[in-house]
Amino acid sequence: MSDLSACSDLVEHVSLLNEAQIIERIFKHIDNGTTDLGDTVWREPVAHYHTQERFDAEIALLRSLPVPFCPSAALPEKGSYIARQAAGTPLLVVRGLDGEVRAFINACRHRGMQVAEGSGCSRSFVCPYHAWSYNLEGELKGIPGADAFPDVDTKQHGLVEVSATEKGGIVYVKQKGQINADSMENCLDYFAPEQKMFQHTELTDQANWKLLTETLLEGYHIKSLHRNTFYPYGLDNVNLVETFGANSRVIFPFRRIEKLRDIEPSKRRLDGTATSVYHLFPNASVSVLSKHSSLTIMEPLSPSSTRLVSYFVVNRQTDDIEISVEQAQRDAEFVQSSGQDEDREAARAIQQTVTTAANTHLTFGYFEKAIVNFHQHLAKQLDR
Ligand code: FES
Ligand SMILES: [Fe+2]
Incomplete structure (x- = not known):
């Protein structure tokens, strides 16, 4: 059983796709040249990424939530x-x-x-x-x-x-x-007791915490931003996006998922053929990769700076084969040394434009459904 399906199985009231449904839906998207879509275009004022007033309201919200x-x-x-x-x-x-x-x-x-x-x-x-x-x-x-x-x-x-x-x-x-x-009620069972932590990192970026969070929640940028890093392994803009309350799950398939086509549907296992990213509203995410998973918390330091605090754990064994700490570390290094830096760089670059006259709003379209869900809930909670 993959970790991804384990997560789904442990959900009591939240209905997420199971492993077989995930694989079937990804193949359908690949065959039709489609991806999961939202139904709302969201325009987020740029002021929300740099004003002290908005930052103070968000900090107050963060303190009032688990x-x-x-x-x-x-x-x-x-x-x-x-x-x-x-x-x-x-x-x-x-x-x-x-x-x-x-x-x-x-x-x-x-x-x-x-x-x-x-x-x-x-x-x-x-x-x-x-x-x-x-x-x-x-x-x-x-x-x-x-x-x-x-x-x-x-x-x-x-x-x-x-x-x-x-x-x-x-x-x-x-x-x-x-x-x-x-x-x-929307807090799923993300990690099993036997999953050991093997690494902890803290990085500081000159970017608003929401810009950094947004980089994790769509696959529309895989080909353009990650051309030489993730794109050789991953599919561009082929994603499954599910929301549960203010939270969401975005699944990013790797090209190697194609090998599952030759396997009878009931015997297919996702293992290592997709990454899933759970957004834990408002400022945390869990990424489930092949050999390891990580919990990242975007700690807002100021309107334009954030500390990314990440904890890495070894995934559970698959089909009786235990995953070693070394394997999990190699898995984590691949992510850290490649596309993650490009995402952080993009967030830092955007931070420098949100105070200019270029945009009054940032626009999120149908491909960015998980981000729209994030902003809809953030707006609603801050309005209270
Ligand atoms: S003993 Fe803690 S501040 Fe003096
Ligand atoms: Fe990215």
């Missing part, structure tokens, strides 16, 4: 932690001794120093400034020279917790209010 923070596999043990900014807030996300994941604002209750940085595994967090210490549950456990703070009630000075939950192999964090089950 947003992917990392894969569960990035916090494999009791005491595993990751400290990084999410929607402008320094967060510390920790797996406790009880196995539960908790998220805290990474700010010491003495004078606000960040108590942890990067990632690792620990039994406590000792603030580097004056050594106040906290346990994995965020409780304040020690104040050096405590007599000098007669009024500090340690029970009232734990790290400030924000809502966090795990679902389908992803840790979600919501900074404002509690996560409720209804808001998680």
